[in-house]
Amino acid sequence: MDRIKELRQRIDKVNQQILKLLNERAQIALEIGLEKRKSGHAMYDPIREKEILDSILKENQGPFSNEVIAYLFKEIFKATLALQKDEFINNLKISRKYQNEDTLIKIKGEIIGGSNTTYIFGPCSIESVEQLEEVAKLLVNKGLKFIRGGAYKPRTSPYDFQGLGFTGVKIMTEITDKSNLISVIEVLNEKQLEEAYDYIDIIQIGSRNMDNFSLLRSVGQTNKPVILKRGYSSTIEEFKLAAEYIVSEGNQQVILCERGIRTFETATRNTLDISAIPILKKETHLPVIVDVSHAAGRKDIMTLLAKASLAANCNGIMAEIHPNPFVALSDSHQQMNFAEFESFYQALIE
Numbered sequence: 001m002d003r004i005k006e007l008r009q010r011i012d013k014v015n016q017q018i019l020k021l022l023n024e025r026a027q028i029a030l031e032i033g034l035e036k037r038k039s040g041h042a043m044y045d046p047i048r049e050k051e052i053l054d055s056i057l058k059e060n061q062g063p064f065s066n067e068v069i070a071y072l073f074k075e076i077f078k079a080t081l082a083l084q085k086d087e088f089i090n091n092l093k094i095s096r097k098y099q100n101e102d103t104l105i106k107i108k109g110e111i112i113g114g115s116n117t118t119y120i121f122g123p124c125s126i127e128s129v130e131q132l133e134e135v136a137k138l139l140v141n142k143g144l145k146f147i148r149g150g151a152y153k154p155r156t157s158p159y160d161f162q163g164l165g166f167t168g169v170k171i172m173t174e175i176t177d178k179s180n181l182i183s184v185i186e187v188l189n190e191k192q193l194e195e196a197y198d199y200i201d202i203i204q205i206g207s208r209n210m211d212n213f214s215l216l217r218s219v220g221q222t223n224k225p226v227i228l229k230r231g232y233s234s235t236i237e238e239f240k241l242a243a244e245y246i247v248s249e250g251n252q253q254v255i256l257c258e259r260g261i262r263t264f265e266t267a268t269r270n271t272l273d274i275s276a277i278p279i280l281k282k283e284t285h286l287p288v289i290v291d292v293s294h295a296a297g298r299k300d301i302m303t304l305l306a307k308a309s310l311a312a313n314c315n316g317i318m319a320e321i322h323p324n325p326f327v328a329l330s331d332s333h334q335q336m337n338f339a340e341f342e343s344f345y346q347a348l349i350e
C-alpha cells in the first residue's frame with residue numbers, strides 16, 4: 001500500500017511538471033503567433049508541424065508507441081492553434097475584449113448604439129423627388145430621424161432598374177436638407193463613394209460587397225458612419241473580419257447590420273439569423289441593427305421578426321417603405337405601404 005502511495009505521489013509530481021510545461025509551451029506559441037501576425041504569416045504551418053513530430057518520434061523510447069505519442073502531440077498542436085486563434089480574435093479592434101464599452105456613433109444630434117434604438121426606414125430605391133418627399137414627410141411626422149434610399153442599386157440582373165445614381169443622391173440631399181433627416185445611401189464602389197461622399201450622412205456597404213476589401217478599406221479611411229451589411233453567405237467570423245477591415249483603417253464608426261443569410265429555406269427570401277445579434281453584441285463593441293425587409297422578403301412576418309430582433313437586444317431596425325409598393329421599381333413585394341408601416345412601427349414602439 002505504501003508503495004502505491006509513493007508511486008501516486010510521483011505521478012502527481014509529474015502531472016504538475018507536464019501542466020507547467022504545457023502552459024510554458026502555450027505561452028511561447030502565443031508569442032510566435034504574435035510575431036507571425038506582424039509579418040503576415042499563416043498561423044498553421046503543416047511543414048513545421050511535421051518536422052516537430054518527426055523529431056519527437058525519433059527520440060521516443062516508449063513505453064508509449066509512436067502512434068500514441070503522435071496522437072497526443074497532435075492534440076497539443078490543435079489546442080495551441082485554437083488558443084492562437086482565440087487570442088487573434090480577442091485582439092481585433094472590434095472585439096469586446098479590446099474595448100469593453102459600447103461604441104456610440106454620434107450623428108447630427110442622434111446616437112446610434114448603447115441603449116438607443118435606431119429606426120431606419122425608406123424606399124428600396126429613390127425613384128423621384130415626389131416619392132422620397134412623401135416618405136420623408138411620413139418619417140418626420142412620426143418623429144423619426146433616419147431615412148434610407150438606394151441610388152446605386154446592386155441588382156441580381158443587369159437588366160433590372162439600376163437606380164438613379166448620382167441624381168438619386170442629390171434628390172436625397174435636397175430632401176434631407178429640408179426635413180433635417182439623416183440619410184443612409186449605399187455605394188457599390190470607390191468611384192461612387194467619392195462622387196456621393198459629401199452628400200451622404202451614413203454610408204452603407206451592402207451584403208454583396210461585404211467582402212469587397214478595397215472598398216472596406218476606402219470607407220475605413222473616411223470619417224463618416226458606415227452601415228456594414230452581413231454578406232448573405234458569410235459566417236459571423238467573416239462578418240467581424242470585414243468590420244475589422246474598416247476599423248483597422250481608423251474609422252471606428254461601424255454599424256453591423258444582420259440582414260439574413262442564405263439557407264436551404266425558401267419560405268423567406270433569406271433566413272434571419274437571430275443568434276447573430278447577441279453573439280455580435282457580446283463579441284464586439286459595435287452597434288448591431290437588423291434589416292428585416294431583406295431578411296424576410298415578405299411583409300406578413302416583418303413585425304414579429306423586428307420584435308424578435310429587438311428582444312435579442314439589437315440596436316435598431318431597418319425596413320423598406322414605399323408610398324405605393326405595387327409600382328416600386330425594385331423589391332416591390334417586400335416594401336410596406338404607409339398603412340402597413342403604421343401598424344408595424346406602432347407594434348415596435350408600444
Ligand SMILES: [Mn+2]
Nearest residue numbers: 124320330331
Ligand atoms: Mn431593397
